[in-house]
Amino acid sequence: MNTQxxxxxxxxxxxxxxxxxxxxxxxSLIFGVMRIVNLAHGSYFLLGGYVAxxxxxxxxxxxxxLPVAALAIAVLGMVMERLFLRSAGLEFARNGLIAIxxxxxxxxxxxxxxxxxxxxxxxxxxxxxxxIAAGLYYLLxxxxxxxxxxxxxxxxxxxxxxxxxxxxxxxxxxxxxNFDIFPPGPLTQSMVIGQLYFPLYRVFMIxxxxxxxxxxxxxxxxxxxxxxxxxTVDDSEMARGVGIDTSRIxxxxxxxxxxxxGLGGVIGGAFLGIYPGxxxxxxxxxxxxxxxxxxxxxxxxxxxxxxxxxxxxxGKALFPEISYFTLYAPMALILAVKPTGLFGRE
Amino acid sequence: xxxxxxxxxxxxxxxxxxxxxxxxxxxxxxxxxxxxILAFSILVMSLDILLGYTGxxxxxxxxxxxxxxxxxxxxxxxxQFGFGYDFWLVVVIGVVxxxxxxxxxxxxxxxxxxxxxxxxxLALGQCVWGLAYRWNSLTGGDNGINVRGRPQFFGxxxxxxxxxxxxxxxxxxxxxxxxxxxxxxxFGRSLAGIRERELRMQILGYNTWLHKxxxxxxxxxxxxxxxxxWAHTAGIVSPENxxxxxxxxxxxxxxxxxxxxxxxxxxxxxxxIGLREYLSTLVPWWQYVxxxxxxxxxxxxxxxxxxxxxxxxxxxxxxxxxxxxxxxDQEKLASAAS
Numbered sequence: 001m002n003t004q005x006x007x008x009x010x011x012x013x014x015x016x017x018x019x020x021x022x023x024x025x026x027x028s029l030i031f032g033v034m035r036i037v038n039l040a041h042g043s044y045f046l047l048g049g050y051v052a053x054x055x056x057x058x059x060x061x062x063x064x065x066l067p068v069a070a071l072a073i074a075v076l077g078m079v080m081e082r083l084f085l086r087s088a089g090l091e092f093a094r095n096g097l098i099a100i101x102x103x104x105x106x107x108x109x110x111x112x113x114x115x116x117x118x119x120x121x122x123x124x125x126x127x128x129x130x131x132i133a134a135g136l137y138y139l140l141x142x143x144x145x146x147x148x149x150x151x152x153x154x155x156x157x158x159x160x161x162x163x164x165x166x167x168x169x170x171x172x173x174x175x176x177x178n179f180d181i182f183p184p185g186p187l188t189q190s191m192v193i194g195q196l197y198f199p200l201y202r203v204f205m206i207x208x209x210x211x212x213x214x215x216x217x218x219x220x221x222x223x224x225x226x227x228x229x230x231x232t233v234d235d236s237e238m239a240r241g242v243g244i245d246t247s248r249i250x251x252x253x254x255x256x257x258x259x260x261x262g263l264g265g266v267i268g269g270a271f272l273g274i275y276p277g278x279x280x281x282x283x284x285x286x287x288x289x290x291x292x293x294x295x296x297x298x299x300x301x302x303x304x305x306x307x308x309x310x311x312x313x314x315g316k317a318l319f320p321e322i323s324y325f326t327l328y329a330p331m332a333l334i335l336a337v338k339p340t341g342l343f344g345r346e
Numbered sequence: 347x348x349x350x351x352x353x354x355x356x357x358x359x360x361x362x363x364x365x366x367x368x369x370x371x372x373x374x375x376x377x378x379x380x381x382x383i384l385a386f387s388i389l390v391m392s393l394d395i396l397l398g399y400t401g402x403x404x405x406x407x408x409x410x411x412x413x414x415x416x417x418x419x420x421x422x423x424x425x426q427f428g429f430g431y432d433f434w435l436v437v438v439i440g441v442v443x444x445x446x447x448x449x450x451x452x453x454x455x456x457x458x459x460x461x462x463x464x465x466x467x468l469a470l471g472q473c474v475w476g477l478a479y480r481w482n483s484l485t486g487g488d489n490g491i492n493v494r495g496r497p498q499f500f501g502x503x504x505x506x507x508x509x510x511x512x513x514x515x516x517x518x519x520x521x522x523x524x525x526x527x528x529x530x531x532x533f534g535r536s537l538a539g540i541r542e543r544e545l546r547m548q549i550l551g552y553n554t555w556l557h558k559x560x561x562x563x564x565x566x567x568x569x570x571x572x573x574x575x576w577a578h579t580a581g582i583v584s585p586e587n588x589x590x591x592x593x594x595x596x597x598x599x600x601x602x603x604x605x606x607x608x609x610x611x612x613x614x615x616x617x618x619i620g621l622r623e624y625l626s627t628l629v630p631w632w633q634y635v636x637x638x639x640x641x642x643x644x645x646x647x648x649x650x651x652x653x654x655x656x657x658x659x660x661x662x663x664x665x666x667x668x669x670x671x672x673x674x675d676q677e678k679l680a681s682a683a684s
Contacts, residue, residue, distance in 0.1 A: 035461055039594070084645070098645070102638055105631075112629065143646045144661075152461040153403040154644050157601065160594045161640025168633035280591060284472050291465060321483065324476025332469040336454035339462040 017309025032296020414573020448566020
């Protein structure tokens, strides 16, 4: 327990906090704008890592995998938001997508008996699936639905449903093996200051998070778009009233949140690894960041991420047996005293 | 109204009796499956008291199952306690511990509403998960605790799966009865009033905080009972039992069957656990089905399976109205104009 221990642990905590900031900032913005508790946020993180793996395997370029994975996840997030969490006007597309998905499952189940695929009879399989899909589409179109927007519980459950779907899809595409993302050579070295070794990759993580944090802050505080987002966070009805297209804002923010989570997955993949189950491991941490920092506040997310990163590191080093408890108990207490988080707007 | 109510109760009793007679005569896979469903149903029904009857969507209900289950497993593995008549003491301990935990958590959570209640119950559930996952010396950490052997008393050997099924069935039926009486009592009615409009209940002089708090503790107590049974059913207690997805599963089961109906939660549990255990033996892609059940239920069946007859009836009466040509509103307008 000398100074060396404290410096290294603090450094590790801060770099972990940098990763959590990428994850938490998006979640916080999504919550602030839409009041949606997005339980699929951990899945974005994991899928970001997986997409990056594919990019690295095919092109051998780690640098390219960063933007590709983040953008792919951003598109995924925007589709999920626009079609499922707020489907007004696009119900036909939502119903169509669901009909096709369910029809594929039913056709696959039927295929367990008919063995169309095994016998190479692809056309029959497609015909069966299409017939079922058409029938389902008609049926779904005739079910009167209640809009999901007003009900936070249903939104949460819907995002969990997607998290499960993503989990299975990841298992099918990338198998259940553990992978590591290897950053390029220069980043795997260490910086030596005095007698202390600082891995350059962790320095890179801190630098990236700081850069993105500053960029986000500038965008939120200095641009027209940012002002519109802030207005929506504070009072979405009023914002709509003065002519801000809040539905476009919420889609944009959902995309941005997914983008950041996907980016976090690529960066974190080098140091946490990429494996099934990672999604629900990081998710509660992201929530801790958001709650401690305050929902819908960027600065809060930064402070929250730093606190959670440090608490997690020192907790594991100093009192491992109750380390998670020391993380979540303060989170519950903060929520009980100030539901919007330490730095949240009322 | 009264007649249809009696009919419903009769149907439920008949189905339960059929289950009690048929299941023990099937194979051991189905008996174990039914036992799991019954044990977990108690948790889902307890959640329904909060979610369906009081309007409090708790995202951390698995914590109470965890307390009951871990209490059973720790007493059994460390002290060899709870394998004889003292099993009943373990039941009491599990229930009391879970109720006590709910009493503490409730103090923090009850004041929050809407999405904040979701978040705080999630955080509290994570506290319990964190302890289960990390407190190696007590909980066995990630590996969990194996519960070897089942209790014996009154000449009953619970290691026999049929005997054990009947014991769990008895606990389930008793829980269902107690909760049914509870939601029909004046106390249950006031909970429904709070769900519909809390402010009005406050104006009427109800201490709504206390009502919600008591409901929270009762739900926790039943969660503890469910946990004690679960520990002996599954034979292992691990952080998987208190992880956030277990809590979310419980909510989905309640919503799938129909929140605010108690028996709907049992139907939902049967479908989800049945699908999971049965499909996973058949096809590798069973989790897609589970995800699809989530998405379809949430988007198209917000009132759950129990709500389907009501929706069909509404639809029928709507189309009937259009045939007549005048809706109630139009009639009102007409009478107002004259």
